[in-house]
Amino acid sequence: MxxxxxxxxxxxxxxxxxxxxxxxxxxxxxxxxxxxxxxxxxxxxxxxxxxxxxxxxxxxxxxxxxxxxxxxxxxxxxxxxxxxxxxxxxxxxxxxxxxxxxxxxxxxxxxxxxxxxxxxxxxxxxxxxxxxxxxxxxxxxxxxxxxxxxxxxxxxxxxxxxxxxxxxxxxxxxxxxxxxxxxxxxxxxxxxxxxxxxxxxxxxxxxxxxxxxxxxxxxxxxxxxxxxxxxxxxxxTTPPLPELDYAGVPAPEPVDTPDATTIETLVAVANDLRPRVDRAWEAADTLKNVVVTLTHPAGERELLIIGLPGERDVDMKRVEASLAPAEVEMATPEDLKAFPELVPGYIGPEVIGPQSARRSEDEPMALRYLIDPHVARGSAWITGANEPNKHVFNLVYGRDFEADGTIEAAEVVAGDEAPDGSGPLExxxxxxxxxxxxxxxxxxxxxxxxxxxxxxxxxxxxxxxxxxxxxxxxxxxxxFNHDEAGLVWPEEIAPATVQILVTGKGDELFEKADALAREFEAEGIEVLVDDRKKVSAGVKFKDFELLGVPYGVVVGRGLADGTVELRSRRTGERVEVPVGEAVAKFAEFKA
Amino acid sequence: MxxxxxxxxxxxxxxxxxxxxxxxxxxxxxxxxxxxxxxxxxxxxxxxxxxxxxxxxxxxxxxxxxxxxxxxxxxxxxxxxxxxxxxxxxxxxxxxxxxxxxxxxxxxxxxxxxxxxxxxxxxxxxxxxxxxxxxxxxxxxxxxxxxxxxxxxxxxxxxxxxxxxxxxxxxxxxxxxxxxxxxxxxxxxxxxxxxxxxxxxxxxxxxxxxxxxxxxxxxxxxxxxxxxxxxxxxxxTTPPLPELDYAGVPAPEPVDTPDATTIETLVAVANDLRPRVDRAWEAADTLKNVVVTLTHPAGERELLIIGLPGERDVDMKRVEASLAPAEVEMATPEDLKAFPELVPGYIGPEVIGPQSARRSEDEPMALRYLIDPHVARGSAWITGANEPNKHVFNLVYGRDFEADGTIEAAEVVAGDEAPDGSGPLExxxxxxxxxxxxxxxxxxxxxxxxxxxxxxxxxxxxxxxxxxxxxxxxxxxxxFNHDEAGLVWPEEIAPATVQILVTGKGDELFEKADALAREFEAEGIEVLVDDRKKVSAGVKFKDFELLGVPYGVVVGRGLADGTVELRSRRTGERVEVPVGEAVAKFAEFKA
Missing domain, CATH: 3.30.930.10 (Bira Bifunctional Protein; Domain 2)
Known part of the structure; x- marks a missing residue:
């Protein structure tokens, strides 16, 4: 007890x-x-x-x-x-x-x-x-x-x-x-x-x-x-996209795109300067190249660039899971300093990955480039031209650039198809x-x-x-088991099953609470007795609600009429029962 | 089970x-x-x-x-x-x-x-x-x-x-x-x-x-x-010794004592060169000065010298307990090098402790000297003269030298008086x-x-x-609970109370062992069944003895006659009981 x-x-x-x-x-x-x-x-x-x-x-x-x-x-x-x-x-x-x-x-x-x-x-x-x-x-x-x-x-x-x-x-x-x-x-x-x-x-x-x-x-x-x-x-996993036929795609064309350092501004500028006839340009037409820093277990660091459609965000946890055991962080401007060819806001595939001028015997990994599977082979993109205020249009994956591999990097969004074809994902x-x-x-x-x-x-x-x-x-x-007032433990793990609250001052209340506690314990029911003497009923109720013992027995005013109150912390239900039947009634009350 | x-x-x-x-x-x-x-x-x-x-x-x-x-x-x-x-x-x-x-x-x-x-x-x-x-x-x-x-x-x-x-x-x-x-x-x-x-x-x-x-x-x-x-x-603690009157003790006298670097040789040399009239010199007449190294918690090291009668060994655990939290080790020749006045085998009080020439404002602790309480104030000693092959006789504690304090350092030996006067110590x-x-x-x-x-x-x-x-x-x-053959756990903490050993090959033996195990468990008695099929009875008995489960039930040849054997690992007692009464008889057997 x-x-x-x-x-x-x-x-x-x-x-x-x-x-x-x-x-x-x-x-x-x-x-x-x-x-x-x-x-x-x-x-x-x-x-x-x-x-x-x-x-x-x-x-x-x-x-x-x-x-x-x-x-x-x-x-x-x-x-x-x-x-x-x-x-x-x-x-x-x-x-x-x-x-x-x-x-x-x-x-x-x-x-x-x-x-x-x-x-x-x-x-x-x-x-x-x-x-x-x-x-x-x-x-x-x-x-x-x-x-x-x-x-x-x-x-x-x-x-x-x-x-x-x-x-x-x-x-x-x-x-x-x-x-x-x-x-x-x-x-x-x-x-x-x-x-x-x-x-x-x-x-x-x-x-x-x-x-x-x-x-x-x-x-x-x-x-x-x-x-x-x-x-x-x-x-x-992203269901694989079919390879596209790029036969009709014109050659890549660099375009001045002042202040288009975000996908949103880039799409606006594209629709302004090079409007499409069939439909407006969308974020999905842009290829975003995101630079991350890998810290390998032995401590060496590497910059890695991930290419994905502009309408998707990178999900760092997916990236981390793909690259484990390396730790992954977004690259900082500081990280980019050693690579002047990486122009923040205008990074494009033409200077990275297999296209990087840095690839050599000594530095085979420099600026590794991985592509998210939402980028289909043969698809054409608006992407950075590696100069400030300039993007390139019609850059085709598989024609104009290659990557070092693929990576599941884009965030999964509601409505994406399940990879097993079982419908849209929530x-x-x-x-x-x-x-x-x-x-x-x-x-x-x-x-x-x-x-x-x-x-x-x-x-x-x-x-x-x-x-x-x-x-x-x-x-x-x-x-899972709480409300505004406090915890509400399931019985199997609650610190006690029943909390007996004495809400009054007479010694007989405390004695009755003790007797009741022993009755409950004789039935194998664990009890916490709130037997504090100078603590108000209000505080005891608040503590009962906070601590989360699933059931309460209130020994208070009703005792004069021979009753105590059973309370369920979970349902809020209360019933007055004769004190002599409290334990028996409790079994029904719970059920 | x-x-x-x-x-x-x-x-x-x-x-x-x-x-x-x-x-x-x-x-x-x-x-x-x-x-x-x-x-x-x-x-x-x-x-x-x-x-x-x-x-x-x-x-x-x-x-x-x-x-x-x-x-x-x-x-x-x-x-x-x-x-x-x-x-x-x-x-x-x-x-x-x-x-x-x-x-x-x-x-x-x-x-x-x-x-x-x-x-x-x-x-x-x-x-x-x-x-x-x-x-x-x-x-x-x-x-x-x-x-x-x-x-x-x-x-x-x-x-x-x-x-x-x-x-x-x-x-x-x-x-x-x-x-x-x-x-x-x-x-x-x-x-x-x-x-x-x-x-x-x-x-x-x-x-x-x-x-x-x-x-x-x-x-x-x-x-x-x-x-x-x-x-x-x-x-x-050592009961305090009364102070001795040294009025009749002659002045200290240095004596050449070649090769007397141990208490044993020193006593022999003393009896040889300066025999006493009343009795022979004994180890108890010599004052041994032992150098230890203290490592204080912050890491600084200190040499400390402990004086005690030559017939007692230093108990390093008692020394450590007295000097905690410092760690204590016997000083090495290396440790002594910085102090040429400490001549190994011939260290005496005249150059250490309060007598040390090194005591100054800067170095107040150098060569601290502590005395074991078995050295009474006023007692006279043969001890080192701080020169090779030389000891001093009649050096009186309190007249010719002082210490920086006392320390419980000497080993306690059987027969020493209890400090509370309750008799000789074992x-x-x-x-x-x-x-x-x-x-x-x-x-x-x-x-x-x-x-x-x-x-x-x-x-x-x-x-x-x-x-x-x-x-x-x-x-x-x-x-506490083992013999030559293995462990013998007390029931309260044994991994199981009863080990059922099947010593035979028939399926009915294994089935009976299982049935018996369930009977024991129904009585709340924990069971380990040795149900290994291709393991000999000899190995099973050896494992039973090694593992230390306190009681054994052998289901073997006797089963044909309807009996199993109860064994006590603790007493070695064995009794044949009818298999149908095994659980009931076990209660008697244990008692």
Whole structure:
């Protein structure tokens, strides 16, 4: 039994200054969490109770599917990460340090290497497989922009599981069993989830899905089609466009276009100086060339130019997903200084990519040029002429210029066709709570995890990777289960099921509240008693609403007539019941 | 139900090469733990089960005494540790790192600052107190010599609790309540414990006790007297000696003592050249001056000389405890080079301490000299004359030389008198599992944790600190509960209570074992079934003995006659029981 009179909690009426999203505000105001440093939080008693219950649900479902729990260290030596090249690849997101003997260590952002090595240590035969191991463990990632409380933290709790199979069919089977376990977890939590096709990103691998909680404040954008296609926008592929016949397209023509440094002004100038007869020029007729800076894992930087139709924006997350593990940023004027041929606002293909005068043995990569698939081969464009106040018309891709390759860079917009032909896409936002994917043999090859097969032949094991952000899921639950007044926890993870509020002064009220609490607890129902003596009923109701215990029992004026009030935080419903029947009536009230 | 056929475990018949103590060997051989780096371990499924049960017992006793659980981050910012000066004081034992913005962080070796700041954040009145908070959390310490598996690790699990009281009486009361909780924890674990007076060391504070598990392989030495005095040797104080009358002692006399660089040779030479009439010279007549190097937290080094009777060795742990937070090492010949007046083997008081020619305004600390309390004021000594092959006789402490102070430096030996007069001390070794102490106001003052008292006056809160090494306690349990063949877990923390061994080939044996397992589990008894098909009975028995599940049920040849065998791993007892009564008979068998 928890008692408000001694519970380590102090509710706040004001939102914390650094909080922007509801879950963050309410978890701080309800004393569930406290910030220690950017993206690093302490769990207070109420928060830890919710977190533990959430972990228990995850653990139960993992155990139920036959996964076995282990616990790896958070502090790991450099060597295994060297073998897989990730010591370098991880870049600035990994916290690195040295011990007193100057040996290199890292704070594990993920544990692929450790799981692989552990299975290699113990197992040696196909008869040992399949095996699925998991842990619920603290992870560290030095995020550039920690945000929204525990939604994107730098120290956070994750469940990560890995499966080990002798062959791809086995991996598929384990993948789908794990997928069902994830569905069960989110069903138990009552959290709606969109399962999206995803890129496996820096991890390598093939089959890959994200479990997104659809939500306005989410950082991930995903799409869905009427025909059931669901994907993270990073994973959406553009259906290939047919090559166009450019036989009738005149030769490229440079045109003075003063002050046309934006697509909008360029279209206006084009319609003014070179009007079309069939229709007006549109943004879709212009080819925009966007310069980005890549920072490769080892630290070297590269300028890269991306060409896409002027009516589309670049989606940096799609670009990043395509270019991982490099980090990508928009190039700054400073970045451009070393390349005087790049005239801001007037960049065109004629000086970049395969056309670049800088291409040499020494600098084969200089000004790499990638084209978004919305640019069809054979299509003609208005684009920069690489001189101030000048554009070129009728520049044909495949005739007048080439690129170094294609890249999914343009933002996906509502109405785009799903790549599987299942209809126009709708765009939504969400928070990524889980990610499952077939990792394949990347780590088992790098770390030489082999077992003997049925024929006594040595075989590389194939792996699956299954992550679930535990602290982030807690935040998503808070996000999904709140109203203006505060949190409204689902019963399975609430810090208590019933909050008994004493709203009056007589000792008999407090005694009755205690007796009731014991009755509830005898039925296995967890109780938080608000037994504070000098706190008004108004404050107690406000705290009840803020803390989010799903049901309330008010022991107050009605007690003189032998009644208490049951309240549902979720529905707002209230009923007076005889105090002697409170526990029995509560079962009906809930139902 | 656990099944050996799928359990992630592979027992080893050979001891691991790097293991010296039984618990380390057996935990590795039984696949409870695996080493990842020095002092850093992974917990495998069986190990994690035992660890979780141990954590549950600790949690239950903490909750029972009213402590509230929280969870602090492992990665902490520098600032709070600056305020208490511990960023520097901790020295090389703390892992430090920088984030991507070059901000300083540390991996928490302990969380005093965080607990203090959290209470300061939430509480403001004496009415809020007392409060006791605790966490069960991963700690990081860059030990110079990690050893013995998880006994001294660099990443380990600790329960740390802090109490906050308005006054000293309250702190005393909380201290004793916590002391009882610790006693209950170790009683539940069946682990014998010596509660020893201790130094609070680098932590500051006053009342301080360690919970030691007495054990030969322990790193801590403690003493006990027939009258019940128990103390860590670091905390043993030497009863003060009365001052001697040196009126009859002749003036100091330098004597040539060729090759007398050890106490043994010096005593022989003295008896040879200057025999006493009343008795022979003994080591106890010589004053040994030992040079140590102090490394202060900020990094500066200092030579310090300790004087003690020649028949006693220096106990570096006692010296370290006295000089904390400085680190102490024996000085090397290299260290002595800057001080030509220190002639190795012939160092005497006449050139050190207050007698040092180096004492000046600029260098007041040079060659500080501290005297062990076994050297009485007024006593006469044979000691070094600061020239090669020369000692001085009749050098009287307080007449011919002074020291800068006293230090408890000499080793405590069996037969020494207890400081409280409770008789001669016996020496024993142990592993420190817990440490409770009254921290007082060190942290609350440094971090300004004040509350308003009954009179509206601001008061500094007083704190208690209560640590318990969870992973180390697990190792102690393994150390205490093993025999030649393997581990023998106590039921409360065993990975399972009953191991069912199928020793035969018929399908009916495996089916019966499964049915029996379900019967046991229906009674709430946890079962590990050894259902491996191509494994011999001999291997199964060996694994049963190694893994340490306390009871076995053998389903084998007897089944034809309707019986199974119950075995106790602890007593070796075996009984045949009818298979239909196995569960009922098991209750009797255990009792």
């Amino acid at each position: 928890l008692r408000m009179s001694t519970l380590f909690v102090r509710t706040l009426r004001e939102d914390p200054a650094d909080a922007e999203v509801a879950s963050h505000k309410l978890l701080v105001r309800g004393s569930y969490i406290r910030r220690v440093a950017p993206g690093i939080y302490t769990w207070l008693p109420l928060g830890l109770k919710v977190l533990s219950k959430l972990e228990t649900i995850v653990r139960e479902e993992m155990d139920a599917m036959g996964a076995q729990e282990v616990l790896f260290p958070g502090l790991l030596p450099r060597e295994p990460y060297e073998a897989t090249n990730r010591w370098t690849e991880y870049g600035p997101t990994v916290f690195k340090l040295k011990d007193r003997k100057e040996a290199d260590y890292l704070l594990a952002p993920t544990h692929e290497e450790m799981f692989t090595l552990l299975v290699k240590d113990l197992y040696s035969s196909y008869k040992d497989l399949p095996v699925v191991l998991y842990q619920i463990q603290t992870k560290y990632r030095d995020e550039a922009r920690p945000r929204a409380g525990v939604i994107r933290g730098r120290e956070f709790v994750m469940k990560d599981a890995y499966s080990f199979n002798i062959d791809d069919d086995g991996l598929d089977a384990t993948y789908f069993t794990m997928r069902e376990s994830y569905q069960k977890i989110f069903q138990r939590l009552g959290l709606p989830i969109a399962i999206c096709r995803a890129m496996s990103g820096a991890m390598g691998g093939s089959r890959s899905e994200e479990f997104l909680f659809p939500c306005e404040i989410g950082e991930d954008t995903f799409v869905r089609s009427p025909g059931g296609y669901t994907a993270n926008t990073e994973a959406v 765009i939504a936002r969400g928070i990524e709570l889980g990610h499952i994917f077939e990792l394949g043999r990347k780590y088992s090859e790098a770390l030489d995890l082999k077992v003997l097969d049925q024929n006594g032949k040595s075989q590389i094991v194939t792996m699956g990777s299954y992550g679930l952000g535990v602290t982030r899921t807690l935040a998503a639950l808070a996000e | 656990l099944r050996m056929s799928t359990l992630f475990v592979r027992t080893l018949r050979e001891d691991p090469a790097d293991a010296e103590v039984a618990s380390h060997k057996l935990l590795v051989r039984g696949s409870y733990i695996r080493r990842v780096a020095p002092g850093i371990y992974t917990w495998l499924p069986l190990g994690l089960k035992v660890l979780s049960k141990l954590e549950t017992i600790v949690r239950e006793e903490m909750d029972a005494m009213g402590a509230q659980e929280v969870l602090f981050p492992g990665l902490l910012p520098r600032e709070p540790y600056e305020a208490t000066n511990r960023w520097t004081e901790y020295g090389p034992t703390v892992f430090k790192l920088k984030d991507r913005k070059e901000a300083d962080y540390l991996l928490a070796p302990t969380h005093e600052e965080m607990f203090t700041l959290l209470v300061k954040d939430l509480y403001s009145s004496y009415k809020d107190l007392p409060v006791v908070l605790y966490q069960i959390q991963t700690k990081y310490r860059d030990e110079a010599r990690p050893r013995a598996g998880v006994i001294r690790g660099r990443e380990f699990v600790m329960k740390d609790a802090y109490s906050f009281n308005i006054d000293d009486d309250g702190l005393d009361a909380t201290y004793f309540t916590m002391r009882e909780s610790y006693q209950k924890i170790f009683q539940r674990l069946g682990l014998p414990i010596a509660i020893c007076r201790a130094m609070s060391g680098a932590m500051g504070g006053s009342r301080s006790e360690e919970f030691l598990f007495p054990c030969e392989i322990g790193e801590d030495t403690f003493v006990r007297s027939p009258g019940g005095y128990t103390a860590n040797t670091e905390a043993v 020496i024993a070794r142990g592993i420190e599992l817990g440490h409770i102490f009254e921290l007082g106001r060190k942290y609350s003052e440094a971090l300004d944790l004040k509350v308003l008292d009954q009179n509206g006056k601001s008061q500094i809160v007083t704190m208690g600190s209560y640590g318990l090494g969870v992973t180390r306690t697990l190792a102690a349990l393994a150390e």
